[in-house]
Amino acid sequence: QQQVKQSPQSLIVQKGGISIINCAYENTAFDYFPWYQQFPGKGPALLIAIRPDVSEKKEGRFTISFNKSAKQFSLHIMDSQPGDSATYFCAAQPRTAGNKLTFGGGTRVLVKP
Amino acid sequence: NAGVTQTPKFRVLKTGQSMTLLCAQDMNHEYMYWYRQDPGMGLRLIHYSVGEGTTAKGEVPDGYNVSRLKKQNFLLGLESAAPSQTSVYFCASSSPPERSGYTFGSGTRLTVV
Numbered sequence: 373q374q375q376v377k378q379s380p381q382s383l384i385v386q387k388g389g390i391s392i393i394n395c396a397y398e399n400t401a402f403d404y405f406p407w408y409q410q411f412p413g414k415g416p417a418l419l420i421a422i423r424p425d426v427s428e429k430k431e432g433r434f435t436i437s438f439n440k441s442a443k444q445f446s447l448h449i450m451d452s453q454p455g456d457s458a459t460y461f462c463a464a465q466p467r468t469a470g471n472k473l474t475f476g477g478g479t480r481v482l483v484k485p
Numbered sequence: 486n487a488g489v490t491q492t493p494k495f496r497v498l499k500t501g502q503s504m505t506l507l508c509a510q511d512m513n514h515e516y517m518y519w520y521r522q523d524p525g526m527g528l529r530l531i532h533y534s535v536g537e538g539t540t541a542k543g544e545v546p547d548g549y550n551v552s553r554l555k556k557q558n559f560l561l562g563l564e565s566a567a568p569s570q571t572s573v574y575f576c577a578s579s580s581p582p583e584r585s586g587y588t589f590g591s592g593t594r595l596t597v598v
Contacts, residue, residue, distance in 0.1 A: 381525060404584050415489070415575050415589025416528070423584075461527055470535045471516050471579045472543070473587065475527040 375399055376464050378476030386484050391449035393479045395462035398443065402464035406473070407436065407447050410459045419460070420447075452483045487511050491576050491590035498566045498597045506561040506593050508576030516579045517559040518543075518587070519551060521572040528575065534559055566597045 378395045385391045395405075406421035422429045422436040422445065429436045435448040449456055462476040489510045498504055508517065515536050520528040520543075530543030532551040540551045548570060550562045559578075563570060573594050577587040 376527075378527070406586060408587075413591070415577070415591050416587075417589065418586035421584070421586070465584070470533060470541070471581075471585065471587075472518075472530060472533060473528075474544075475520075475529070477525050477527040 375474045376462060376476040378462050378479060380479060381477065382480040382482070384482045384484060385452045387452060387454060389452050389483075391447075391452045391456070391481050391483070393447045393460055393462070393481075394444065395446065395464075395476050396442075396444045397464050399464070399466065399474075400443070401466040401468075402474075403467050404465040405436070405438065405445050406463050406465070407434075408461045408463060408475075410461065410478075416461055449481070452481075454483045454485050457481060457483045489576055489578055489588050489590035491574075491593050493593060494591070495594050496596070498563075498595065500566060500568060500597060502566050503562070503564050504566065504595075505563075506574055506576075506595075508559045508561070508590060510557055510559075510576075510578040510588070512578060512580070512588065513556070514578035514580040514588070515556075516581075517553065518577045518579075519549070519559065519561045520575045520577065521545065522575060522592070523572050531561065531574075566595075568597045571595060571597045 408416035410416040463473040518533040519531040534553040537556040576590040
């Protein structure tokens with residue numbers, strides 16, 4: 373039983389297109405929502421994160437949209453580039469000690485040139 | 486380079502054998518974690534530690550033990566390996582304040598035959 377559900381499992385997008393990955397959660401104790409990017413053979417790396425007191429956060433070509441009432445959040449990759457081809461994980465963290473993260477199942481993104 | 490180092494990078498075990506995975510970080514982080522990554526399941530927390538000498542169970546702790554005798558090291562042990570423990574294992578670290586990102590190691594690919 374995954375506490376954070378992520379979709380789609382895989383995504384193919386043309387260079388210059390928009391990649392959209394969606395996540396949903398049930399635990400209302402979650403109050404911090406990061407996204408991680410993972411390249412083959414490497415560990416995940418923090419990409420961007422949002423708190424539920426804002427509805428959107430943008431960093432370069434990456435934007436998180438957050439809908440607190442629906443308990444959903446999404447990652448948008450604008451002007452997708454071949455170098456963005458990676459696996460993306462959403463995650464959620466409750467307000468407890470230890471910084472424990474619960475991850476979604478991951479989305480493999482392939483950007484075709 | 487500063488970061489999280491995992492050893493070994495690859496290992497093949499026979500069912501019933503034991504082994505220890507080592508994680509070392511040189512960032513003076515308080516918190517350390519062991520996750521396993523399986524296709525479609527994302528990353529699932531096995532055990533974690535909020536400081537030297539402390540350990541706690543995560544989401545999937547059965548079949549694993551951990552120790553954190555020194556702040557910089559976090560060991561994951563498999564006492565009697567099973568094929569279900571075939572996975573990629575990631576160690577990560579973070580530090581207060583809460584909501585700081587994780588630094589991940591590059592992973593250990595373990596196959597149990």
